[in-house]
Amino acid sequence: MTTPPVSRRARPAKAPLSRDVIVRTGLEILDRDGLDALTMRRVAKELDTGPASLYVYVAHRDDLMTAMLDAALAQVPLASDGTWQERLRALAAAATEAMSRHEGLAAVALGAIPTGDNALLVLDRMLALLKEGGLDDVTAAWAVDLLFLHVAAAAAEQATYDTKDTEEEDAIAAADRRYAALPADKYPMITGLREALFAPGDRATWQLNVLINGILHTPAR
Amino acid sequence: MTTPPVSRRARPAKAPLSRDVIVRTGLEILDRDGLDALTMRRVAKELDTGPASLYVYVAHRDDLMTAMLDAALAQVPLASDGTWQERLRALAAAATEAMSRHEGLAAVALGAIPTGDNALLVLDRMLALLKEGGLDDVTAAWAVDLLFLHVAAAAAEQATYDTKDTEEEDAIAAADRRYAALPADKYPMITGLREALFAPGDRATWQLNVLINGILHTPAR
């Protein structure tokens, strides 16, 4: 209405709509401007069309985000080397990384059984590594479930720090101050262990080790 | 404008606004009509006022949800009996239950270091139990971190089934069909272990056992 056919012609020619191009555009907007900017209207505008046109290819915003999650998981390297435990840790860490890089996508993974092509590829590799570790079928199956849940949760947590206005250090410093001001009679342990609670270290790797060690020591009945 | 002062008088007299009454009203709406119905405007309407009035007591919708989460955690029984491991499992299960009962609140917990009064009470009890189990300070601190992450994730997952239109069994049946149709050459493990993947059993308790066993076998360095 303000600058119509001129700009259309000046630009590199309108790409035809497809599910794929919508998903890619969604990821670009999410990475560039964050979760709040990821609206159907914004995706449509970026593609030179109206929001209604998107609904030919995606059922709703959630469907789009699920597709974006699986596209992000295509980035996970499925092979690495070392012992089966090292490779499992690397795979889980890579999946966490891939999900946490895009704000809000981990939350999508938390509420659903994995069904995307790439999510299933990661799951298949995890199962192979767990079987290589000598686990029985049901324990391996339950383990992959737990690992996926942890990966999604760790990614969701990480994504919050990466994207929200607050830096990770600021959030920790604020929590530290809050804990320091707590009444010792009501919160004796937090007050007493405050230093340990904020001890630095590679918690992510430790968490994966806990999971693997725990799985090895806890057969599903 | 349609039925003004009459209804005001007919009703049980307007309660004065406060953070507390707003939080309680929010929980009622969330439980009755779900996350989508939990809007500032809806809370305001329930309290016979306009949305602007809420902002005297809550900073924004997210602030309200954080307060609602902590109110929900007040329901967690802090004491139980049995060995320290049994009590820790019971505490974690109760916290998961409390969070999963209210759609969307677990997601709030996933993105933030716990700072609410009741969240901190749960955390303090968990620390006490872990110390009773003989863990060193840093391992106990990292462990409580991991346990809280897991509790929030498990609650988020559970809440999806409890609230979304789809029943848990339907979602599982749909996933089962999807896995059954997968090409065996691309997904050999999923195809081969399909039966185990959908094996019934108390996964929630097994997961907590994995966490506890893993923590006991993985000291933080």
Place this chain on the structure above:
DNA sequence: ACCTGAACACCGTTCAAGT
């Protein structure tokens, strides 16, 4: 058959103006 303008029924949040 495919696409989309326009509309429907909403949102969270702010702020000037009232009491």
Place this chain on the structure above:
DNA sequence: ACCTGAACACCGTTCAAGT
């Protein structure tokens, strides 16, 4: 000082009407 009507700047999704 406290509260709020009205407005601002948006949303997701649908569907009748166009090509």
